[in-house]
Structures are given as structure tokens and as C-alpha cells.
Amino acid sequence: MDRGAIEQLFDQLAGGLIDALRSDEHLSLSLRGESSHFCRFNAARIRQTGLVEDSSLDLELIIGQRRASSAISLSGNADLDMQYALAELNRLRAEIPQLLEDPYIVLPASGQASRSISHGQLLDPATSTQHLLPPIQGIDLAGIWASGRIYRGHANSLGSRHWFETDRFALDYSLVSPQEKMVKATYAGSDWNQAEYEASIAASVNRLRLLDKPTITIKPGQYRTFIAAAGVADLLSMFSWHGLSELSLRTGESAFLRMREGGETLSALFSLAEDFSHGQVPRFNDIGEVAPQRLELIRAGQLENSLVSSRTAREYGLESNFAAEHEALRSPRMAPGELDEADVLNSLGEGVYLSNLHYLNWSDSSNGRITGMTRYACFWVADGEIQGPIANMRFDDSFYHFFGDNLQAVSSSLQLIPDVETYGSRGLGLTECPGILLESFALTL
């Protein structure tokens, strides 16, 4: 669809649906859309390529103390989409009287508004391979190119209206050596820059060369460890799942219960906030509330706030901080420390350097224990110098240790780790975080 057409369609649908409401009804509408070019690479050649135009409209209808919701695909034809949306509204109207009363129902936010549109310079899908492929010839590269516009919208019957539209691209890739050693990188942004892209590839090629040395096998045990920012972002992502959600704290499912109820603390070097100041992630949630620009979650090791949706706030008599209903992190930022990047290897001395982690899961959530694998460029370091890559190892350790008593230093520079997941639709989130130096980290297999 043409630039502006989705926003216009959303406004038309919102106007028509809200006009159709009865006096006792409240309606929240959320739009999620994208116009995407995907290209999947294997061995620096094209495995699959295609285009996806996909927008959906979520309707949540509240009548009295009952609510139900519905989501429909949008065709882009305003008349047809209005017809489908009205049919869904009527379906919800018919169903709601049959549902249970919900004592914790929250009306949508009233009278809030925002509009953020950022247009970038994206590659034309028909010619993008001319830009992407030349710098990777002769390299074994596997990865995914995703590029195009992403939309988010919200409107409700109490007068709130938000629009967020951005152009984004990301080449998320792995380079593979003949010995099957791999490095991982993402080149992402809104304005394509060929020179930056080629520099990203060149830097990754150089990192891959570091893996040429023979693999060093280490035994399971406790190791002095540095985890680079991409790995730290993976660890922080676990806090969106039985983590910093207030509801999960209240229902006993959160790994942070030991901090909330047992008075435990993490290292004074560890601070984490929800921070939208970069403007790359919409601040409004699914009922039109706007999160604070910055919310301290853990300050110097103390649990200061959890993520509280208005629904949870109502249920437990709390004050909302306008988290989305699922109470996951949307824009986490971990505070930097004082360890200069140039001093990382010297400070590590002897131990393991982990660039990336893989396939994380709680192994004992009530004790904060997370398991996963080391992956990609991970090295054995001795005398402050890289000795060679290590074979992938399983880790199983608690964040009460690696963000707690074993956290020795935090690097001074933050990296932006974009969310490149494309389940259902392209993600918009990003994590800002540094690397961490640990006195000890448990490698188990």
C-alpha cells in the first residue's frame, strides 16, 4: 500500500467502528502492520525470497463488566474491511452477555495522543540483491534480510489516538568457516548505508579469522567469564517470562520472588530500566496508555519497580506504570559500568569469553537459574589474550549469581541489540546493554 494509506485506512475504520458503538460500550482498536521484503540466504546465495503485506486489526469490546476481543486481517479495501470489522463487533456484542463478569476490567485510556512517523532509505526489493550480495561473495553466510515499513496504531472510544510508523531493515547473519566455526552479527537501521554495511561484513570476517585457531575443549566447571552484550541481551530477555511482571510476582511464578519476598539483592553494579528515550519503540500499549519515558526496575541491585499493567494494578490495588497487559519488557536498558572495552581481555585474564548465548530457558525459576548454550565466537582466554575458540558448552547458573555476587564489572559502552524476530510479524523492540565480567559462571556439559 502507498505511504499513508494504512494510517488513512486505520482512521476510517476507527471512525466507523466508534460511531457504531452504543452508549454502554467501550472499544479499543489496535493495528499491527508491515510491508516486508524477506530474503533468506544460505552459503551467501538465495534460498527463499518474497514479499508480505500484512496488517491486522484488534478489537476489544467492553460492555459493563464484561469484555471480549477479536483480531482480523485487513485487506486494504476500506469498504470490505469495514464490513468485516463491523461483523466482528457484532460477534463480540453477541458473545459478551454470555461471559463471566470481570472484576478487574480496565477501560481504555482517555484523550491521549501521539504520532511518530520516521521514513528512511530502504533498498528496493527488486534490486536489493545488487547491494547485499557483492560484499559477501566467497563467504559462507547464512541469514535473513527483512526490510520494509512497520506500523502500529491505537484508537479508542475514549478519544485516544496513537500512530507509529517506521522504516526498518535488518540483515541478521552468521558467517561460517570451513571448520564450522561461526560468528553472528546484525546490520540494522532505517537508512541504508552501503559503506556501513560493507564495514559490518568486513568486521565479521575479521572476527571469523580469530576462530581459525584449533578448538580448545574445556571441562564442565566454574569459570571466570566475560559475556558480551549480545549474550547479556539474551539473559535479560528471560526477565520478560516469569520475570519482572507484577502479575507473575503475585502468582508465585516470578524468578524475582526471592528479591520481593526474601529481601535478596543483586550486585550494586546491576541496574536495569525500561527506557523509551531512543524513540524506536512505541510507548503506547494495547489500551492506549503511554508508558513513562523511563522506569527504573532494578537500581544498584535493588528491585525498585516491576512492570505493572493497569489490569494488575486494579486487581491488587496498585498504581499502574502502564505496562502492556502481558507485562513484558518492551525497551530494556541495562546501565553501563566502568570496564573499558579495550580492557576486557586483560581484566578477564584467564577464563572464557562468550559472544553469544543460545536457547535459554529457566531450569529452576524460583532460584533464578537459567540454562542455555554458548554459541558462535566463544574463546578461551589466558594471560589476557585469546588462545582459541572453545567447543560449545551448556551453562546452568542463576542470575542471583551472574547479576549478583559473581558480577565483577560491567563494560562502559552500551550496544543496541535489535529485536529481529519475525514470529507472526516483524519485531520492533530493542535492548541496550553492556557486557559483563563474572568472577565465576557455571558450565555444565
Next chain:
Amino acid sequence: MDLAGILDRLDVNADWVGLRYVDDHSTWRWVRDGRPQLNQHNRSRGIMVEVLAEGQFAYAASANLDPAAVQQAAVKATAIARAASAHAVYHFSSDVRPPASGSYISPIEQSADSLSPAELNQLLVKSCASLKVSDKVVATHAMLRRVNSQHQFVSSNGSNIEQQFFILSSASQAIAQDGPVVQQRSVNGMFARSWQAGFEILDEDQHLARCRQAGEQAVELLSAEDCPNTSMDLLLAPDQMLLQIHESVGHPLEIDRILGDERNYAGWSFVRPEDFGRLRYGSELMNITFDPEVPGQLASYRFDCTGNPTQRQYIIKDGILQRGLGGLESQQRSGLPGVANVRACSWNRPPIDRMANLNLEPGDSSLEDMIGSVEKGVLMESNRSWSIDDYRNKFQFGCEYARLIENGRLTRTLRNPNYRGISSSFWNSLKAVGNRDSFAVFGVPNCGKGEPNQVIRVGHASPPCLFADVEVFGGDG
């Protein structure tokens, strides 16, 4: 949807064109602690146009079903296929999209509309009440998801396929707490109870009895000992075998993974092309079938998304690797024997190699015989945690509930049971397989793979299985 009519009117300069229409209507209902959390309908529908030009496939997907929009999508797809052709991983012909006609419909007895939203919510409220067996149960969750998914596929070389899937999933979970100790117990793990079925599978009395047992076991776990840290025999119940099969057999045998397509995301495989026909994957008791023909299993179908008709196949026979999980494209690229398993999660994602129903065939041991044969071991049930490396070698899985086996008898309950191992050596330690009476069918409705990412439904069936000398361990508490 007159898909054939739209195809007839397309004017596009391609060697082959296919249209895949998906109309997916799902309903989620979730009650927590007896109070409604979600009553949500999702309807996603659209068309994927797939074209083959100069040996390269490309796709364009849109929810705009108007023939003019489909025509535009076909033209765009053809343009990017031609642009990509010079850089293709492999040049295909339409042989990998064989002409096929036919239909499939899930076998259901009691339609999804036979229970009203009010009745369904009441069932979930009763489920929560049954899960809450004591004040120590601090949270209860009861969920139902039903899906009605209609798929149509037509192609320029004569395919015309209609498949309709009716799916019902349920999940019931109790969280119990006693001071700092928190334990969860669900009915067979979250959403393992997923089938192509109607409400005939939800007998209320049986369902509520299972909820009550889950609540009781959650409370029981609060005072249980932690699983010991040692190596011993491990007996896995079918609702954990499903995960073991999924992660350490299914994924490593996907041929697109072996060919490297997935290396940037979920990873590669410890299995190499030369292993087929030779590799001793497990002990002689290990027999794995790809079987999309099991009535009611979650990933049953008649044709994959390329039109390839299904057939039951042995993937591993008597412990020896026979064939991979790869469709016609992967078979052509690799020269390996495969199956009809190229599937897309919806209209907006391209089809790739996926598991379907991947089952471990029954052996001849009764559950009692297996328990009786163990001097010191542990029985683990219902998956709680899962993680495996990018080659699908080093895994660590956790379960909700365990019982110690001592001198041939089940004794104490254990909490936080975990185990870890390496896929091939683990399967080679398989020393007994349950018989047909102990065989159980479950599903995994949320298998993630691919770039762009796709979540798809997979089925796994297995009897309980006994493994020798496995590293097991408990939690920190």
C-alpha cells in the same frame, strides 16, 4: 474462495504458479483463579502467490483477496524471482510441485460450536476450582484453544487441494507455594493436550479429575525432596517423551537444517548427509515413524503445502537412520530420501521442512515391567524446561514431577527433576520401550523454526521409555 478461477485469470510470465489460501479462525479462552482473562477470536486469512521463474521460487503474500491484487502480487513475485535467479542456492523445476488433487478433513464428532461461550467459560471456572485443592495453591490457570483452519492450494500444473483442520487444545495448571518454595504442576505439560478433535475429547468428569490430580501433585511437590544429583536409570513418561523426540530426533533430522538453511537461527545438525542408511541413532529398540495419517493426531494431513501426498515412513528402524524430514526441494538438493513435510504456518510465510507427526513406535514392555526392572532410577513426567544446542546434541530438559524408583518400586516423590545428555549417546542408552497399551498421543502446538520465523503444529506419540545411566539433578532449593 474461487482460487482456481483467480489462477485462471492470472497473466504472469512464470514457469509455474501456485496459490495457497489460508483462512485460520482460532478462539482462545483463559480463566485464572476462576476469573476471565481472555475470550479472544483471531481470524487471519490471505493468499500466498508462489511463482517459479528461471529456477527460483519467490512469493508474495497479501490479505487482499481481490483478483487484481493477486495479479499484482504474482507480477511482483516473478520480478524478485528473476532478480534472485542468478544467485539461487539451487535451480528448481516444477517437479518439486507435483500436480495433486484431493481433500482432507479432521475427524471430529462434536463440533466446536456445540458448546456456547458461557459453557466453555464455566468449564474453565470448574477447572480452576478443581486445580485449587488447598490454600497452598496460589494460582490456577485453565485454557482452551480451538482452531478451524481451511487451506486451499491450486497450481498452474493442475493441483487442486482442500484441507480443513479442526484443532482443540487445553491447558490446566496449578501453582503451589509454601514460603520460598514454589512448584507448578499441569495436566501433561502446557498444551501437550492438543489434537485434531472436537469437544468429544473433553469429557468433563475426566477433565476435572485430571485437574484435581494436578493440584494435589503441585501441593505434594512443595514438601518433596529435590531430585538427587547423580546418574541413574531414567524412565520418561509419554508427556516428556514428546519433547525428547521433538528436540533430539525431529529437529536434527530436518534436511533443510542439515543443508544449512537454518544455521543463522535454530542451528545446524549433528547428522550429516552420509549418515543416512548407516548411523546407529539409537538402540535396536528405537523405531521412529513419520506418520501424518494417525487419526486425530495434531499434525495429520493428506498433502503438504507443495501438494506432495503423505505416506507413513520409518525414519529410524531398529535404531538405524533411514530417511530425513525433508520435502521434495530438500530431497532434490541433497539426494536424500525424505517425506512430505513442507509446510507453512499460514498464508504469510513460505513453506519449509517441518516435522509432522513424529512418533516412537511401541515396544513390548509394560510400564510395570519397566519399573520392576530398575534397581535405582527416576520416573519423570510432563515437560517444564527445554534447551538444546544448535547441533541438537547437548540437551537439558526439566520436568514437573518425578518419582524415585528403588528396587523395582516407585517410592518417594521428587521435585525439580532435570536431566541432561547428548542426543546420540542418550538414544543408544534406550533399554526398554513401553507396549501399545502405554502408548499416548500428544501435540506440540508451538514449534518455532525458520526465517522469517514460523510457529507450527506438530504431533508426537510415544510409550514410556527407559534409558540407562542418565545424568539427573535437582534445583538449588
